[in-house]
Amino acid sequence: MQPVDYIICGDYILTMNEKMDLIRDGAVAVKDTKIVDTDISENIFKKYSSEKIIEGKNRAVLPGLINTHTHAAMVYFRGLADDLPLTEWLEKHIWPAENRWLSPDFVYDATELACLEMLKGGVTTYNDMYFFGDSAAAAAKKIGMRAVLGVGILDFPTASAKTTDEYFENAERFLKNWKGDELITPCIAPHAVYTCSPETLMRSKIMAEKFDLPLHIHLSETEWEVGEIMVRYRRRPVEHLEAIGFLNEGVLAAHCIWLEDNEIELLAKRKVNVSHCMESNLKLASGFAPVVTMLMAGIKVTFGTDGAASNNDLNIMSEMATTAKVHKTLANNPTVLDSKTALTMATRWGAEALGLGGSIGSIEKDKMADLITIDLRKPHLQPIYDIYSQIVYSAMASDVETVMVNGKLIINAGRLVTGDEDEILQKAAEWGGKIATYNSVR
């Protein structure tokens, strides 16, 4: 009997490996930071012993969900300005709020709230694009969440930097600070083709290659962006990135709504990964991304929530359900984007899109122990005929009961183990009060 740190049981273990193995009455053995084994319970208990056994009756065990595009600290602007035209939302509300409030403290506190929300909803890894990366990294690390943190790069000044050079200096300092960290992966995040010159984009790419890091960019989010790039460069956004030599499999492109067929082919050919942000796109009326066409072209489409200011939550369970449903109607075909595909996009493909496919995204021996359990003993989750369907179409973020990241228990019975939930909520309410007061007088 080999001693392990945890044995996590479940009526269903959804491994989400390539073969999509589903283990009934299964268990996962975890030692240190890693998954040691997974099999039917009987076999696991013959081989391993542990003092910490997480009961599996009426539970499903899944790899942690992955949010491939967010601006986590924007949770503090959740609901600040809704149901408005995009330009008014951005120019009159979000940008002024960011200019007034962004600071290392703001980002630390807000990131804590964002991580808490995501973890409670079963997200174990998120890919961020924002500012003050050291604060974001410190907050994620303290709570114990895995994060790919992209320090935003733009050609105009913000609260975090005044010049393009300063952005790159910030980025380089950040990635030197964090490269090799067990939870934090730094990333280079040139904001978009309309906010970064070709030189800035390629300087980002060279830095990413030098340090072997992913690139994270917004791409073809709005029809306006396409028109703007057409005017500036006489080609569409994806064509532009192809022309300057930016595209490769290290690129994660968020949104990808306004694409022509030849652009989809280019993304597929260059093995670019896509973060689909359905709920944010819908709420801002940005458009419907051609997800089914991208999937058919072989592009790895994954789920992002975008920031909570345009979603208004960081809920991957809900993104799965909404995306799987909406694209059926768009394709006029209820068989597309089935529940297994949706769950693969939220787990294994999410990991692969972030360059972390070797270490997370499925329940397999030697992968890092990023695991969640779902409590199936709920009225909206009974009876059960197909566990994939039940999780994608019926489960809510609040059905997540246990969350483990890197072998460490972070959420137990729905409550945060690694911090004080009430304190995080209290800080959020205090910041919200300050922001609301300022907004009402400005």
Added chain:
Amino acid sequence: MQPVDYIICGDYILTMNEKMDLIRDGAVAVKDTKIVDTDISENIFKKYSSEKIIEGKNRAVLPGLINTHTHAAMVYFRGLADDLPLTEWLEKHIWPAENRWLSPDFVYDATELACLEMLKGGVTTYNDMYFFGDSAAAAAKKIGMRAVLGVGILDFPTASAKTTDEYFENAERFLKNWKGDELITPCIAPHAVYTCSPETLMRSKIMAEKFDLPLHIHLSETEWEVGEIMVRYRRRPVEHLEAIGFLNEGVLAAHCIWLEDNEIELLAKRKVNVSHCMESNLKLASGFAPVVTMLMAGIKVTFGTDGAASNNDLNIMSEMATTAKVHKTLANNPTVLDSKTALTMATRWGAEALGLGGSIGSIEKDKMADLITIDLRKPHLQPIYDIYSQIVYSAMASDVETVMVNGKLIINAGRLVTGDEDEILQKAAEWGGKIATYNSVR
């Protein structure tokens, strides 16, 4: 000091009355089955005393949500057959399952599960179309939920009746049994224009008028239905109903997806109410209902979940969020279907569409006490800038904490007071086991 049964407090009371009064630091006084008063807490506690005070710190109080179209007992078929073409889903899975399993016991047990799910998600009233109405009514009444129950009428035999006459006899017996009940409102539910002859439709209408009851029908759910009706009657479904004289303000039409502009005008002119079933429509790839156009034409559009076999839940919170978001993109306008409109559709308009606008749907003196509280002390609900936005775009069904129907506490701190949740879940699992076993061998 006037003694009352309950004083329910909240940081926010969303009255959802015509003026959309929002009371900060408010309270609602409830005596017997009714709302006696609502005002700021200070004033309520000056006038009323109660032994039962529901604390309001970090809570919002709303009228109960209303689900205007479901087939509640179909929860037992939740996830039985997903990601399939509509005809295969219906003909190879749902109809055979109904033929094999439908019985008074099935409907009673399944309705209990459906009511539990809806109540825990803040739904206090639902409008049902199914069979074995006495069983459905008994289950809803036992758990304490308000229901409008339509006994389905068709021109072909099902488990519940063999002939059209027998359907009408069942309906008449049912409505005589239940008319005047404080929780149950009977309703006449001719299934659809393609399953009911003009004679059957008009016989339903005459019965509804005779007993002063609402009519509940599926209408223009699929493109196939429009084609079929065109072939049979040489007019589109709404034109057909207009021609035979079926349409009036007592009609609640579910789905209403495939409408031409002249049909929208007809529905508006006849004051027909619409139940929009976004998630079911999306999942079955039935199409996008022209909700924004209907709203602009003055039609009262409300929310239905449809049955859980095509949704796959009975979650009005999620219908609100999905609908408000999807229609922004369809309209290419993020200002349409704002959060106040969505919440009005889910409350006051829902009540009005069911002919219950005088008694439920808003928090007003002398209305029935159908109330819910939402716990705002959650990471996805902080900070708060706009309470309507927070509830529509960020809250989940699981944030509902207290549910009162007809002045009686049904859900307290998220748990059922009027029955045994574990027993209901156990029965669901047992039925599910039988159904799955049968399906695997048939």
